[in-house]
Amino acid sequence: MAARKATPSIRKATSSATPAIRKATSPAIRKVPPAIRKVPPTVAERIEVRKTYKLYIGGAFPRSESGRAYVVKGADGTILANACRASRKDLRDAVRAARAAQGAWARKTAMNRGQVLYRVAELMEGRRDQFTAEVAAAEGLTAARARTTVDRAIDRWVWYAGWADKIAQVLGSSNPVAAPYFNFTIPEPTGVVGVVAPETSSLLGLVSRLAPPLVSGNTVVLLTSESRPLPAVTLSEVLATSDVPGGVVNVLTGYRTELVPVLAGHVDVDALDTWGVPDSMRLDTELLAADDIKRVLRRPTTVAETRFDWLDDRASERPEWIAAFLEMKTVWHPIGV
Amino acid sequence: MRHMASSDDSAVARSAAAAPNSWGFGDGQAIPWDYAPAPEARDIVSLKERYGLFIGGREVQATGGETFVSIDPSTELPLASVAKATAADIDKAVRAARRAYRRSWGQLSGKERAKYLFRISRILQERSREFAVLESMDSGKPIKESRDVDVPLAASHFWYYAGWADKLDYAFPGRVARPLGVAAQIIPWNFPLLMLAWKIAPALAAGNTVVLKPASTTPLSALLFAEVCTQADLPPGTVNIVPGPGEVGMSLVTHADVDKVAFTGSTEIGRKIYRGVAGTDKALTLELGGKAANIVFDDAPLDQAIEGIVNGIYFNQGEVCCAGSRLLVQESIAETLIDKLKDRLATIRVGDPLDKNTDVGAINSKAQLEKITELVASGVAEGAELYQPACDLPERGYFFRPTLFTNVAMSHRIAAEEIFGPVLSVLTFRTPDEAVEKANNTPYGLSAGIWTDKGSRILDMVSKMKAGVVWANTFNRFDPTSPFGGYKESGFGREGGMHGLHAYVRLEDR
Numbered sequence: 030m031a032a033r034k035a036t037p038s039i040r041k042a043t044s045s046a047t048p049a050i051r052k053a054t055s056p057a058i059r060k061v062p063p064a065i066r067k068v069p070p071t072v073a074e075r076i077e078v079r080k081t082y083k084l085y086i087g088g089a090f091p092r093s094e095s096g097r098a099y100v101v102k103g104a105d106g107t108i109l110a111n112a113c114r115a116s117r118k119d120l121r122d123a124v125r126a127a128r129a130a131q132g133a134w135a136r137k138t139a140m141n142r143g144q145v146l147y148r149v150a151e152l153m154e155g156r157r158d159q160f161t162a163e164v165a166a167a168e169g170l171t172a173a174r175a176r177t178t179v180d181r182a183i184d185r186w187v188w189y190a191g192w193a194d195k196i197a198q199v200l201g202s203s204n205p206v207a208a209p210y211f212n213f214t215i216p217e218p219t220g221v222v223g224v225v226a227p228e229t230s231s232l233l234g235l236v237s238r239l240a241p242p243l244v245s246g247n248t249v250v251l252l253t254s255e256s257r258p259l260p261a262v263t264l265s266e267v268l269a270t271s272d273v274p275g276g277v278v279n280v281l282t283g284y285r286t287e288l289v290p291v292l293a294g295h296v297d298v299d300a301l302d303t304w305g306v307p308d309s310m311r312l313d314t315e316l317l318a319a320d321d322i323k324r325v326l327r328r329p330t331t332v333a334e335t336r337f338d339w340l341d342d343r344a345s346e347r348p349e350w351i352a353a354f355l356e357m358k359t360v361w362h363p364i365g366v
Numbered sequence: 367m368r369h370m371a372s373s374d375d376s377a378v379a380r381s382a383a384a385a386p387n388s389w390g391f392g393d394g395q396a397i398p399w400d401y402a403p404a405p406e407a408r409d410i411v412s413l414k415e416r417y418g419l420f421i422g423g424r425e426v427q428a429t430g431g432e433t434f435v436s437i438d439p440s441t442e443l444p445l446a447s448v449a450k451a452t453a454a455d456i457d458k459a460v461r462a463a464r465r466a467y468r469r470s471w472g473q474l475s476g477k478e479r480a481k482y483l484f485r486i487s488r489i490l491q492e493r494s495r496e497f498a499v500l501e502s503m504d505s506g507k508p509i510k511e512s513r514d515v516d517v518p519l520a521a522s523h524f525w526y527y528a529g530w531a532d533k534l535d536y537a538f539p540g541r542v543a544r545p546l547g548v549a550a551q552i553i554p555w556n557f558p559l560l561m562l563a564w565k566i567a568p569a570l571a572a573g574n575t576v577v578l579k580p581a582s583t584t585p586l587s588a589l590l591f592a593e594v595c596t597q598a599d600l601p602p603g604t605v606n607i608v609p610g611p612g613e614v615g616m617s618l619v620t621h622a623d624v625d626k627v628a629f630t631g632s633t634e635i636g637r638k639i640y641r642g643v644a645g646t647d648k649a650l651t652l653e654l655g656g657k658a659a660n661i662v663f664d665d666a667p668l669d670q671a672i673e674g675i676v677n678g679i680y681f682n683q684g685e686v687c688c689a690g691s692r693l694l695v696q697e698s699i700a701e702t703l704i705d706k707l708k709d710r711l712a713t714i715r716v717g718d719p720l721d722k723n724t725d726v727g728a729i730n731s732k733a734q735l736e737k738i739t740e741l742v743a744s745g746v747a748e749g750a751e752l753y754q755p756a757c758d759l760p761e762r763g764y765f766f767r768p769t770l771f772t773n774v775a776m777s778h779r780i781a782a783e784e785i786f787g788p789v790l791s792v793l794t795f796r797t798p799d800e801a802v803e804k805a806n807n808t809p810y811g812l813s814a815g816i817w818t819d820k821g822s823r824i825l826d827m828v829s830k831m832k833a834g835v836v837w838a839n840t841f842n843r844f845d846p847t848s849p850f851g852g853y854k855e856s857g858f859g860r861e862g863g864m865h866g867l868h869a870y871v872r873l874e875d876r
Contacts, residue, residue: 359849361840
């Protein structure tokens with residue numbers, strides 16, 4: 030009850046503090062983006078402070094070391110921002126950060142990891158309007174549809190966060206071997222997971238792919254949607270201000286053709302989620318993954334990337350996606366004196 | 367019977383002859399007594415001169431009529447000639463499997479499938495002696511292992527998965543488990559019948575049909591299993607067996623109408639198979655190589671540990687993917703442990719696989735013997751210290767002495783590469799952290815062993831091992847209820863247990 034009452038005032042505080050957001054959430058979202066405004070602003074009008082969309086590596090927000098950027102356009106063709114065009118060096122830095130963070134993330138208690146991830150949903154809730162505006166602009170959705178999508182992304186995050194201290198009980202086992210041994214099987218995180226996020230669903234799809242490997246203790250190098258990267262960058266800002274330790278999630282914006290092969294061929298990446306890999310790159314990506322026997326969670330070729338319904342909870346809330354980034358460890362010990 | 371080997375002038379044999387006599391009898395005699403021969407009768411096996419392929423429930427000859435010979439590695443004498451499958455035969459087999467999937471096996475309820483699998487398990491038990499003898503003849507493994515491990519485990523694997531066939535709903539809560547379709551399965555030569563059971567039992571339980579390619583040096587127990595399928599009245603085409611060389615395996619893997627590929631074998635071939643399914647929707651599980659660390663702490667029960675170390679590396683001539691081939695000993699007890707180990711090695715009996723007293727049988731093939739010999743020579747060349755007990759080897763057949771290397775460095779090939787032979791590399795460590803670091807410093811991650819009396823240390827080490835199976839105060843134990851499979855380049859997916867079913871189902875929304 031209390032939380033419910035508090036929400037509107039938080040939202041109000043957020044929107045009054047950042048006029049740009051209020052403008053973005055109005056029905057006509059950035060019809061005329063400031064960047065290409067023809068008429069100079071009057072003296073009386075406040076000039077908004079625009080955001081620089083950066084990479085997120087090891088808990089910091091660097092620009093690409095290459096100094097490169099690319100123009101991100103909204104669904105209606107208007108220019109939204111310049112996003113960093115990450116280089117292979119940025120990707121390698123991200124893998125190093127993910128590796129460094131993995132042990133401590135996996136060693137957190139399952140309950141603590143669940144709470145840390147739940148807090149991400151709490152902070153996403155606080156940025157609901159901003160996400161809604163960005164998703165609407167990126168995906169060309171109505172404000173109402175964008176809101177539904179963002180709400181579902183938040184709820185989905187909560188759904189996965191709750192698995193942290195349950196997945197071992199559902200997937201682990203005690204095995205009745207036919208000899209005097211105590212034998213049990215426990216899941217452990219695979220390690221560093223490269224996630225190629227869906228190209229079309231910029232936030233909900235991304236959350237549905239990012240949360241499963243995270244919840245069990247993997248760390249992630251995430252390639253955002255190439256054409257719709259901005260909600261993912263905002264999510265990285267949420268992660269940075271949450272309790273998720275730096276390096277646990279590393280977010281890269283850039284070109285798929287440039288980054289996916291480096292990710293797939295990197296020997297310190299243990300597993301890949303190739304959902305967002307374009308069909309044309311699929312074979313080469315898997316050939317690279319074969320070199321060091323990477324685990325790959327693939328999108329079935331029969332499922333078109335653009336057609337998948339991320340709003341469908343049954344289809345998108347899958348413990349199998351958590352299991353894809355787990356290793357089952359079986360332990361034997363004799364029973365006796 | 368037992369005397370020093372002297373005619374062989376290889377470096378390895380010279381070292382063996384020069385090895386100190388740890389029994390202290392001073393006359394170069396390893397053991398002061400002999401064992402009378404105790405051969406298992408071979409006549410329970412009635413070998414045919416020629417074996418065909420098993421496709422669509424019938425024995426058929428290979429397209430083009432080519433054959434190859436399967437030999438007994440302990441005598442180098444031919445056992446039988448076997449039809450050599452071609453790509454055309456693979457196509458026939460996959461069609462037969464598809465037909466059975468559509469029309470017979472795939473239409474059966476879980477309850478009916480279960481009864482067939484129980485039948486198979488029972489027949490394997492009934493014919494266990496025959497299978498054990500044949501397995502030892504064709505593979506070179508000691509009869510006591512095929513009799514007490516391979517065959518009973520194969521039967522119990524079918525038994526275990528039989529019960530799952532009508533209980534899949536309970537294995538995957540919230541989802542409906544559907545079969546994948548036609549499974550292509552390729553198995554190695556080290557546990558021919560057992561690997562067949564690991565592959566076929568969960569596949570059939572889940573409702574798939576199977577095309578299985580046994581290894582080209584050990585096709586006979588798979589072909590005898592074809593008879594079991596016939597005896598069990600298994601619907602024709604449910605199981606198809608197509609012996610042949612590696613290329614035939616690849617044409618099976620890349621066949622367009624295969625839904626699932628399961629492979630057990632080397633990491634090198636595993637990569638090729640992975641590439642073969644790249645870009646498709648085929649499900650894939652791989653069980654590949656290993657270079658397991660067997661870690662002995664200073665508080666370990668030493669005599670128990672010695673038995674575990676010996677079982678870890680000399681079981682099945684060390685031709686085991688999860689063999690404990692790297693022994694990591696805490697420095698303070700290294701000298702004592704190595705002395706005890708050398709004493710124990712002197713009592714290992716190498717020889718006729720069909721002899722009930724034999725501990726180490728024949729190496730599976732000439733090629734494998736050459737690989738082991740080459741790697742052992744590299745160990746000597748790189749400066750490790752070789753020890754082999756002074757036992758004589760049969761004059762014919764592919765035999766290799768139980769071998770132990772001390773003064774091994776992590777950079778030596780014998781410490782890094784999978785030898786797949788009775789060769790143990792001993793390294794030392796001071797702290798638990800160093801043991802963890804050394805144990806995990808390999809691209810493999812199949813198994814590990816830990817020996818200590820301290821429970822909390824076991825659990826700490828267990829959590830730090832990057833390995834799919836961890837044996838604590840034991841080694842090389844297997845059970846159908848116990849999932850088995852690797853981390854890292856040892857592959858992915860699990861065989862055995864409830865987890866083994868996952869490799870053969872597609873999960874759908876309820």
